[in-house]
Amino acid sequence: SYELTQVPSVSVSPGQTARITCSGDALPKKYAYWYQQKSGQAPVLLIFEDSERLSGIPERFSGSTSGTMATLTISGAQVEDEADYYCYSTDSSGDLVVFGGGTKLTVL
Amino acid sequence: EVQLVESGGGLVQPGRSLRLSCTASGFTFGDYAMNWVRQAPGKGLEWVGFIRGKAYAGTTSYAASVKGRFAISRDDSKSIAYLQMNSLKTEDTAVYYCTRGVLDRWGQGTLVTVSS
Numbered sequence: 001s002y003e004l005t006q007v008p009s010v011s012v013s014p015g016q017t018a019r020i021t022c023s024g025d026a027l028p029k030k031y032a033y034w035y036q037q038k039s040g041q042a043p044v045l046l047i048f049e050d051s052e053r054l055s056g057i058p059e060r061f062s063g064s065t066s067g068t069m070a071t072l073t074i075s076g077a078q079v080e081d082e083a084d085y086y087c088y089s090t091d092s093s094g095d096l097v098v099f100g101g102g103t104k105l106t107v108l
Numbered sequence: 109e110v111q112l113v114e115s116g117g118g119l120v121q122p123g124r125s126l127r128l129s130c131t132a133s134g135f136t137f138g139d140y141a142m143n144w145v146r147q148a149p150g151k152g153l154e155w156v157g158f159i160r161g162k163a164y165a166g167t168t169s170y171a172a173s174v175k176g177r178f179a180i181s182r183d184d185s186k187s188i189a190y191l192q193m194n195s196l197k198t199e200d201t202a203v204y205y206c207t208r209g210v211l212d213r214w215g216q217g218t219l220v221t222v223s224s
Contacts, residue, residue, distance in 0.1 A: 084152075
């Protein structure tokens, strides 16, 4: 089965840059997507097709990929960015959707 | 405005069945694949399965954990997607979300609790 790997937690101070990574063997061929989920809420799509920011998402959120790793970067993280962040993609066939295990971002 | 509203959740005994519905509005439903994603209490997101749109003949795909027990269907005339869940297990307890296409829009979820 296909897996996407995320580090469980990242911690930064307000105003610092947070980088959240997601690794998977099919990422060179398949797009990565990034979601933010705050406590008790449904996930919200931030980044699609590796690096495209959804309309209305602050510019401090950006996405990139290099080889088998996708990265979500939050430039100048704010306290309100504290949340769980998930990547998702598909396996090489496109028939199976996979989520990363999630990364808890702490900003304090 | 795109809206997805899940319904049908509740408490069910192990081994029984339950059907969830996702009622969509604000977009051309038949043009989109529809996914179901679940989240067990305190856990991460888990993809359950999807059904493609009419352009792809409504084909389906499922996660290994539910394959053979769960089935996704759709009624494009009513803009509703369904998740039929059979032979439920305690580990199926989760909030179930329906999502559109490349998972760009989500409903608020419905809680399914499998317990005796």
